[in-house]
Amino acid sequence: SQQGEEDPQALSIQEGENATMNCSYKTSINNLQWYRQNSGRGLVHLILIRSNEREKHSGRLRVTLDTSKKSSSLLITASRAADTASYFCATDAWDSSASKIIFGSGTRLSIRP
Amino acid sequence: EAGVTQSPTHLIKTRGQQATLRCSPISGHTSVYWYQQALGLGLQFLLWYDEGEERNRGNFPPRFSGRQFPNYSSELNVNALELEDSALYLCASSLDSLNTGELFFGEGSRLTVL
Numbered sequence: 001s002q003q004g005e006e007d008p009q010a011l012s013i014q015e016g017e018n019a020t021m022n023c024s025y026k027t028s029i030n031n032l033q034w035y036r037q038n039s040g041r042g043l044v045h046l047i048l049i050r051s052n053e054r055e056k057h058s059g060r061l062r063v064t065l066d067t068s069k070k071s072s073s074l075l076i077t078a079s080r081a082a083d084t085a086s087y088f089c090a091t092d093a094w095d096s097s098a099s100k101i102i103f104g105s106g107t108r109l110s111i112r113p
Numbered sequence: 114e115a116g117v118t119q120s121p122t123h124l125i126k127t128r129g130q131q132a133t134l135r136c137s138p139i140s141g142h143t144s145v146y147w148y149q150q151a152l153g154l155g156l157q158f159l160l161w162y163d164e165g166e167e168r169n170r171g172n173f174p175p176r177f178s179g180r181q182f183p184n185y186s187s188e189l190n191v192n193a194l195e196l197e198d199s200a201l202y203l204c205a206s207s208l209d210s211l212n213t214g215e216l217f218f219g220e221g222s223r224l225t226v227l
Contacts, residue, residue, distance in 0.1 A: 033216075040201060040221075041220055042117075042220045042221055045215045045217070095169070100161055100212065101146065101161075101212050103148070106155050
């Protein structure tokens with residue numbers, strides 16, 4: 001089962017607008033990461049936020065983490081056509097034996113020119 | 114510095130055959146992860162290797178197996194292929210053995226089962 005679930009599944013916005021994606025997860029985490037995937041290719045790491053952090057910025061990216069609600073959001077400001085991609089959150093999750101890094105189902109972002 | 118490399122890029126097999134996928138991590142990275150991504154879907158965790166040992170595996174049948182070599186490269190074997198095994202198989206490596214750091218992904222191996 002998925003640890004993280006992104007919302008919305010798909011998002012289409014005009015170039016220049018801001019895009020917000022949300023991620024919810026089920027169990028306690030040490031950190032949460034956001035990745036980007038261009039069509040059918042490998043994932044690229046965007047940002048990591050630790051469980052004791054509430055907000056983090058990197059360029060046009062802003063990530064928030066609310067551990068009480070088990071949720072995170074990724075904000076991309078001033079979107080560009082090149083931001084068109086799928087975005088995934090990933091968390092460390094523990095099962096009976098060991099931890100693993102689990103990805104959500106992703107948000108497909110389309111930027112209209 | 115070379116990134117994570119995967120081979121082959123594409124692989125076509127028929128039902129019942131076996132497939133072997135290979136991954137070379139970034140130099141110095143000891144952890145290797147394998148994920149399966151069916152078309153248009155999210156990533157499903159398959160296997161995690163660190164320092165030559167299998168640390169965890171996802172909810173996949175035993176016909177999915179792998180290993181990590183002393184040079185930290187890894188291979189994923191899928192036996193008795195089924196049509197639903199058709200997917201992009203992604204390998205990632207990490208410097209961190211505690212699942213607290215960034216993953217670096219390869220471009221994937223696309224397996225098609227006919």
